[in-house]
Structure formats: structure tokens, C-alpha cells
Amino acid sequence: xxxxxxxxxxxxxxxxxxxxxxxxxxxxxxxxxxxxxxxxxxxxxxxxxxxxxxxxxxxxxxxxxxxxxxxxxxxxxxxxxxxxxxxxxxxxxxxxxxxxxxxxxxxxxxxxxxxxxxxxxxxxxxxxxxxxxxxxxxxxxxxxxxxxxxxxxxxxxxxxxxxxxxxxxxxxxx
Numbered sequence: 001x002x003x004x005x006x007x008x009x010x011x012x013x014x015x016x017x018x019x020x021x022x023x024x025x026x027x028x029x030x031x032x033x034x035x036x037x038x039x040x041x042x043x044x045x046x047x048x049x050x051x052x053x054x055x056x057x058x059x060x061x062x063x064x065x066x067x068x069x070x071x072x073x074x075x076x077x078x079x080x081x082x083x084x085x086x087x088x089x090x091x092x093x094x095x096x097x098x099x100x101x102x103x104x105x106x107x108x109x110x111x112x113x114x115x116x117x118x119x120x121x122x123x124x125x126x127x128x129x130x131x132x133x134x135x136x137x138x139x140x141x142x143x144x145x146x147x148x149x150x151x152x153x154x155x156x157x158x159x160x161x162x163x164x165x166x167x168x169x170x171x172x173x174x
């Protein structure tokens with residue numbers, strides 16, 4: 001009985017999210033003729049752009065993330081797919097703020113099977129920065145959903161959930 005509970009819950013959640021997303025006016029799959037509108041403040045190679053366009057077409061959550069990033073006019077985000085540097089990370093996001101207030105965020109996603117999930121995950125970290133999250137401070141509060149890893153990096157439950165949601169939407173619309 002218990003082994004069937006989780007798949008049923010997941011399927012129910014996915015159906016609910018798809019219906020709610022469609023009801024809000026965000027189509028699950030765009031028509032071929034509809035334009036992909038990736039944010040102009042994303043710095044991408046042609047290869048990376050093609051991947052993000054596919055995700056954008058299939059994931060309403062990713063489209064919302066892109067809208068939030070596009071609205072941040074003092075932000076530049078670069079995204080690269082790179083060969084895996086270590087066994088400890090799937091992706092690495094770093095942020096720098098210049099004296100004039102411009103924030104530059106660099107995302108490196110290490111090539112592996114779950115890179116679609118990692119795109120949604122890392123874009124959510126960008127949104128956390130847009131919202132002014134202080135991860136160092138939040139990690140001190142046990143119930144915040146932010147943890148500090150032993151290597152000094154931070155992880156958030158919010159980014160984990162967002163990445164899984166983008167991946168689920170991407171898979172559903174294949």
C-alpha cells in the first residue's frame with residue numbers, strides 16, 4: 001500500500017500543477033510559431049541558448065523564472081555547460097556586485113544527466129539573489145530551508161523544489 005502512495009501523490013500533484021498553470025494562462029507547450037523570449041540579460045553561447053529555448057517551450061515555471069530575471073535590469077547572468085570539475089558539485093553559481101550596482105552572476109552546469117533540473121535549480125538561486133536573500137544569515141536559522149555545506153557553499157530547499165518542478169514539466173511535455 002505505502003509503495004503506491006508516493007507515485008499517486010506525485011501524479012496528482014503534476015496534474016494539479018498542469019491544470020493550475022494552464023488556468024493562469026501559461027500554456028504547457030507552446031505552438032511552434034510562438035516566439036521564445038529568453039531574457040536579454042542572459043549571456044549564452046549558441047549551444048546553451050538552444051537548450052534553454054527547449055526548456056522555455058516546455059516549462060511554465062522556467063518561463064516565470066526567465067520573466068523575473070528579465071525584470072532585473074541591473075543583472076547580467078552567464079550560463080555555461082562545462083566538463084565536470086569535481087565529484088562534489090553538479091553546478092556552481094557565483095555572484096559579484098560592482099561599484100555601480102550591476103550584479104553579474106555566473107552559472108556553470110557540469111554536463112550530466114540531470115542538467116535540465118540543474119538549470120531550473122540554478123535559475124532559482126538567481127531569483128533568490130534578486131530578492132536579496134542573505135544565505136549566510138538564513139543558514140543560521142534551522143527552519144529557513146537554507147543549509148551551509150561543509151565546503152562553504154549554500155543550498156536552499158526552494159531551489160531544489162524549483163529544479164525538480166522544471167524537470168517534471170519538461171518531461172511531461174516531451
